[in-house]
Amino acid sequence: MRFPLSTPPAVPAGTLTTGPQPTLFAADGLVLRPWADEDAPAVLAAYQDPEIRRWHTRRPASPEQVLDWFAHFHRAWRQETGASWAVTRDGREVVGRMTLGGFNLDDGEAACAYWVVPAARRAGVASGALRAVSAWALGDGRLHRLWLDHSTGNAASCRVAVKAGFRLEGTKRSAAVHDDGRHDMHLHARVRGDD
Secondary structure, three states, X not given: OOOOOOOOOOXXXXXOOOOOOOOEEOHHHEEEEEOOHHHHHHHHHHOOOHHHXXXXXXXXXXXXXXXXXXXXXXXXXXXOOOEEEEEEEOOOEEEEEEEEEEEEOOOOEEEEEEEEOHHHOOOOHHHXXXXXXXXXHOOOOOOOEEEEEEEOOOHHHHHHHHHOOOEEEEEEXXXXXXXXXXXXXXXXXXXXXXX
């Protein structure tokens, strides 16, 4: 049972899904678009990379599982619970993933997650894509706050967050399990109006 709020929701239901999930454009020809079935081989290949596997414990094991993920992503958009984009070069070559998950429309917040394939690293792909998603999500009366967390051992993810304007808010002790055990997690956030 869900009890009524004493305040209006920060994002009224239906605000985000008045149309299809948007395609977003970032610097250097990056295009963030909804996932398509033909992206499945690229996603499956990305999850063979040791660094992606190190930091992402949910991993597809088959093309069918990737297609199930895509179906889940499309449902999440329609139900206003999340959004996931293929980060591409010119709308074709998949070079990464950018996700907003766990939409909380009452408080107007969502969590961010991302990865980039090895050939596209250290070129500003993740931070550019995160800035593009942030601009969309925090604009036009949409969400108020975006947050992300990453292992304190993941210096690259920390650099992406800071470069995209996500301020470090603190450390969540022993907050996530990775293949090698429990990790402390840095918590970063960006709110509407941040520079």
